[in-house]
Amino acid sequence: MTQFPVGGASGVSRRPIQIGDRAARVLATELARHGGPKTGLLVGAAAGSATLAAAIDALLPEDRLTVVAPGSTGAAAGAVGGASASGRFGAAAALREHVERQGRWVTDRTRVVESLAEAEPADVVILAEPLSGSADDARAVLADLTKLVNAGGVLTVVVPATRLPNGAADEVERQAALYGVGSDLVLRNVPPVRVHRLRHTPAHHAAASNLLPALRPSSVPLTRGMHIDSNGVAAAGIALGLAALAKAARPKSKLWLVPALAAAPVAAFFRDPQRDVPEDAGAVVAASDGKVLGVERLHDERFGDMEFLRIAVFLSVLDVHVNRAPVAGKVVDYFVEDGGYAAAMKPEAEHNVAAYTLLETAHGPVAVVQRTGLIARRIVQRAPVGSLLAKGERFGLIRFGSRTDVYLPADKATPTVAPGDRVVGGATVIATWL
Incomplete structure (x- = not known):
């Protein structure tokens, strides 16, 4: 060494x-x-x-x-x-x-x-x-x-x-x-x-198509195919620390069992499984696990006059909450908009706190929106402006129930999923490039 x-x-x-x-x-x-x-x-x-x-x-x-x-x-x-x-x-x-x-x-x-x-x-x-x-x-x-x-x-x-x-x-x-x-x-x-x-x-955005997802060293491997994100390790450690303090303060009480028993499910919420990303260059993959809430064409004033195909996915507390890049591209902008904390499956969630990651790709601008939900109060985004993301690469997560939206140029993509479908982040093809 x-x-x-x-x-x-x-x-x-x-x-x-x-x-x-x-x-x-x-x-x-x-x-x-x-x-x-x-x-x-x-x-x-x-x-x-x-x-x-x-x-x-x-x-x-x-x-x-x-x-x-x-x-x-x-x-x-x-x-x-x-x-x-x-x-x-x-x-x-x-x-x-x-x-x-x-x-x-x-x-x-x-x-x-x-x-x-x-x-x-x-x-x-x-x-x-x-x-x-x-x-x-x-x-x-x-x-x-x-x-x-x-x-x-x-x-x-x-x-x-x-x-x-x-x-x-x-x-x-x-x-x-x-x-x-x-x-x-x-x-x-x-x-x-x-x-x-x-x-x-x-770097040119085209270089991203030649990359594999980057290594995440802070996640803790449990098996070859399953890791726990560093957020989960920290949360489980806090729960166990509270259990130890409760046990020391009141040795005869069973109160310490509450945080002790909560440590495992809290860590499980931050599970980070390995995924096989489709090699098809024309495939757009899901940015998260969950259920498709909507597939629609719309204009968004945040992105100018361009029409987008938006695919929204709801994540329950039982879903994997690690977010992945739906396509290969270069991060050219990132911003957060303030808002409320309505339940992510309701229309009011449109105005929740949200983080926008804008990618430059070979097919035009693509945006991934991480929206908070009723319980979620923390968005993690780990891809700085200027970084290159491979398709299916982890770039962040949302703590507890939430929603992710993928915006694609409407004239260049066609959806392959419908409302009610279940998708798997980094693996399920949600749209294809025309």
Whole structure:
């Protein structure tokens, strides 16, 4: 595992960060979800590291990966643990030997270089070493690496997930607010880290059709096909904590059983099953589980004069509440409108609090609307403006009973469902492109 000092010039913390298997898979997410052909640049991964293994696992036959030895990036060397020239040469030699041991398939697609100056621009650039030091150090590192990202490409960096003062982490957070297209907290790491994906130049929406759904590291796997979203883990933990407090406060009372017994069903509400997304490029999939409330053509002043086909789906408290992208596209706008909390199956729900995610697609604008219901009071949306979503990719959820609406260009789509039909998010085809 790669280890570098955290805290840099600030001297706040000297605890080494170890990039474990789970964090490594998150770092390599953009490589793994890209259907290729693609180019990758991995900076600072040592021989035998989990990050190098994850990057190699993500390679497809037409892909190419360049690996830069640790501590060899000039300005970056001061921020992530620089090494002498002899040390860099030795690290590069060890990397080449390690790659050669992986077999010809890997060696034909992987190139090892000693310095960043020898690397060529790539579609996905990954800084495998945890970024530390001062804000100026981090700014210099990011500037150097950004020059090596192809137009529309992604730069992935990792920082410690700590509340303590950390110049590098603060600078990355600042840039993530401007250019971020995704951030993931990896708690199952020593210590926990946060992985940020930055896109400094806009990507074309067509690139989304070549992507697979991104990994969600914060969800907890129960089985191969079933996870629990991080919201469910937190909610179940709160319920168990209340049970423990009640038991401690009143040992002879059975009151603690109420929150204790509620923990399992609360966690189950946030279940996140794996879904097989239809490969048909002309298929539009359901954005959520539930029952179709309405299929209609309409105009919506929020989107101008264009006519849309709207398919509304009601989610009961027993349905899976994770929301998925109905089509592949680029998030170009996101806004929330205030309103009431009428029961989601009633017409009055039209004026409930709602979050609008607008996608740019090959077929025109597509909108996904997350509407609150009588019980739901919290909408979660995890796709920043500028991010690319694969068809069927998770992008958010609504807590408890609610409704999702999918808006499609009316002259380019025809519905395949009717009111009363049951649909499965990410799997059921609700419409097809003409």
